[in-house]
Amino acid sequence: MKGRNKLVVLVVILAGLLSATARTGLLAKYAERQTVVPRTQLDSVKTDPETGLAVDDQLMLVKAQCTACHSSKLILQSHFSRDKWIERIRWMQRTQKLWDLGESEPVILAYLVKHYGPVERPFDGRREPLKNVKWHKLETGR
Ligand code: HEC
Structure with a gap:
């Protein structure tokens, strides 16, 4: 894999991780209210x-x-x-x-x-x- 492609893959993985933690954070906030x-x-x-x-x-x-x-x-x-x-x-x-x-x-x-x-x-x-x-x-x- 070329360096540039590696970077793209890395960015996609990072974005996925970020959105997952953001969502679980929201869920935790929601759970607190219940x-x-x-x-x-x-x-x-x-x-x-x-x-x-x-x-x-x-x-x-x-x-x-x-x-x-x-x-x-x-x-x-x-x-x-x-x-x-x-x-x-x-x-x-x-x-x-x-x-x-x-x-x-x-x-x-x-x-x-x-x-x-x-x-x-x-x-x-x-x-x-x-x-x-x-x-x-x-x-x-x-
Ligand atoms: C020995 C005296 C005493 C007894 C017995 C006592 N308290 Fe208090 N309590 C105080 C004092 C003094 C304050 C502060 C009052 C003020 O701020 O005007 C206070 C404050 C409080 C507050 C407000 C605290 C806050 O941060 O909002 C609560 C709630 C409370 N007491 C609940 C209780 C409960 C439940 C019990 C029984 C387990 C109890 N108290 C027994 C002396 C007592």
């Missing part, structure tokens, strides 16, 4: 009237351990993955005197990820779109 919808976004999930936290068997435990220092709103507004929740708990333990959660930790974590896990849409820190809006019916009075 995360679970937090159960609290489903209207069927009951919430505790006092704290707004989702009602399930772990509510009392989470309420006792996680609303002693601050409002439950800090939890309600969060949409963290399991790793991120662990990181937040470690941060509170390091800097905010949060105690060792011991055997409760995995239970609390499961509750947090189940109810306050990542959102389906990329969450940019703004509020979620309104749901169940009761629009006024405009009268077309003549």
Whole structure:
């Protein structure tokens, strides 16, 4: 094969590789978005009237351990993955005197990820779109 032909073959191979990685990169981005919808976004999930936290068997435990220092709103507004929740708990333990959660930790974590896990849409820190809006019916009075 002549030098010039070799070069052409090389360029074609490189272009193929590049487009393949670009596509898998896109796929990975897409896969990231396919995360679970937090159960609290489903209207069927009951919430505790006092704290707004989702009602399930772990509510009392989470309420006792996680609303002693601050409002439950800090939890309600969060949409963290399991790793991120662990990181937040470690941060509170390091800097905010949060105690060792011991055997409760995995239970609390499961509750947090189940109810306050990542959102389906990329969450940019703004509020979620309104749901169940009761629009006024405009009268077309003549
Ligand atoms: C010992 C006190 C204490 C306890 C108990 C505590 N926290 Fe916190 N937490 C803090 C403080 C202090 C902050 C910072 C508050 C602020 O920024 O105003 C904080 C912040 C947070 C934030 C906001 C962090 C962020 O980066 O957005 C979340 C979420 C949170 N806590 C969740 C929890 C959960 C879940 C629990 C139960 C495992 C818990 N906290 C228990 C002291 C505590």
